[in-house]
Amino acid sequence: MTVxxxxxxxxxxxxxxxxxxxxxxxxxxxxALRYDVTPLGLHYLLTHFxxxxxxxxxxxxxxxxxxxxxxxxxxxxxxxxxxxxxxCTLECAGNGRARLSPRxxxxxxxxxxVGTAEWTGTPLRLLLEExxxxxxxxxxxxxxxxxxxxxxSEHAFERSLSLEDALRPEVxxxxxxNGQPLPPQHGFPLRLIVPGWYGMAHVKWLDRITxxxxxxxxxxxxxxxxxxxxxxxxxxxxxxxxxRSLLIPPGIPDFPDRQRFLATGPCVLEGRAWSGWGPVVxxxxxxxxxxxxxxxxxxxxxxxxxWARWTYSWEVxxxxxxxxxxxxxxxxxxxxxxxxxxxxxxxxxxxVQRVPVTVR
Numbered sequence: 001m002t003v004x005x006x007x008x009x010x011x012x013x014x015x016x017x018x019x020x021x022x023x024x025x026x027x028x029x030x031x032a033l034r035y036d037v038t039p040l041g042l043h044y045l046l047t048h049f050x051x052x053x054x055x056x057x058x059x060x061x062x063x064x065x066x067x068x069x070x071x072x073x074x075x076x077x078x079x080x081x082x083x084x085x086x087x088c089t090l091e092c093a094g095n096g097r098a099r100l101s102p103r104x105x106x107x108x109x110x111x112x113x114v115g116t117a118e119w120t121g122t123p124l125r126l127l128l129e130e131x132x133x134x135x136x137x138x139x140x141x142x143x144x145x146x147x148x149x150x151x152x153s154e155h156a157f158e159r160s161l162s163l164e165d166a167l168r169p170e171v172x173x174x175x176x177x178n179g180q181p182l183p184p185q186h187g188f189p190l191r192l193i194v195p196g197w198y199g200m201a202h203v204k205w206l207d208r209i210t211x212x213x214x215x216x217x218x219x220x221x222x223x224x225x226x227x228x229x230x231x232x233x234x235x236x237x238x239x240x241x242x243x244r245s246l247l248i249p250p251g252i253p254d255f256p257d258r259q260r261f262l263a264t265g266p267c268v269l270e271g272r273a274w275s276g277w278g279p280v281v282x283x284x285x286x287x288x289x290x291x292x293x294x295x296x297x298x299x300x301x302x303x304x305x306x307w308a309r310w311t312y313s314w315e316v317x318x319x320x321x322x323x324x325x326x327x328x329x330x331x332x333x334x335x336x337x338x339x340x341x342x343x344x345x346x347x348x349x350x351x352v353q354r355v356p357v358t359v360r
Contacts, residue, residue: 139160160216172193273308
């Protein structure tokens with residue numbers, strides 16, 4: 001059986017700017033989907049500007065704005081407050097961007113911008129309550145130490161959450177990952193973790209938190225990370241992760257194009273699935289490029305905000321070319337689309353992954 005794949009993805013020549021970004025950032029090797037918790041060096045990484053150098057001896061977190069009791073808290077003082085540890089899946093909002101045509105100019109992710117880690121920190125809510133939020137507050141702004149220029153605007157990387165979202169009990173100021181202090185590339189000494197949301201919300205290298213009486217209109221909030229049809233379109237802000245399922249490519253790869261080769265006989269396909277809108281309740285697998293689908297066996301998620309393992313037993317009976325796909329459905333009814341939907345920034349492309357396999 002031969003499946004034509006060229007119509008699904010046209011990867012045109014990459015620009016020098018995209019190549020430069022791809023050397024600074026890295027994705028999850030898909031074979032690492034086997035781990036419930038991603039080993040630290042295999043977790044996806046996106047650095048928007050530069051990794052700042054932070055002296056932990058002089059660093060402190062400022063909490064101010066529309067509060068009755070402004071705070072300045074050192075890392076040691078944060079660690080003296082109540083501590084929580086939990087597992088959470090993070091995915092970049094641009095995951096899948098390189099599969100769009102025309103391709104928006106930014107980090108050219110295929111499907112690998114994801115990872116699941118164990119985070120340790122203190123609930124944000126406790127710090128905000130300690131600072132005594134005053135009546136009239138509407139948002140909480142998070143400012144990182146990383147600074148640069150984008151869209152002719154020089155700015156620190158900043159994002160805000162509504163007050164309601166910021167006060168969710170699972171939102172955490174994290175200072176450790178997988179049982180060790182945050183490394184520089186993951187936001188040392190402190191970063192925000194917003195379970196269920198795309199990666200842009202998890203501000204790294206936190207410098208200050210500001211309670212606002214008006215919605216934040218900074219560049220990364222008002223112009224970026226919005227689903228829009230053109231540069232002039234104001235778009236819809238990105239929040240929670242849409243459902244996605246990824247398959248560990250079976251067999252062995254060709255170097256360098258990663259085409260997979262597999263023998264006939266029984267083959268257990270496996271992967272992970274997740275959604276920011278609630279648990280994944282169904283994963284389906286196709287071995288013919290999405291023409292037909294069969295239910296996979298779905299295991300319990302590794303944590304409330306973590307991914308779930310799935311498996312599918314495939315009896316490979318004929319040689320030839322196959323295209324493997326999987327798709328996830330979450331608890332509120334969101335289903336992965338078979339084909340991608342283009343948008344100006346190349347965000348939230350959660351179309352099904354396609355894995356070409358040659359059986360011999």
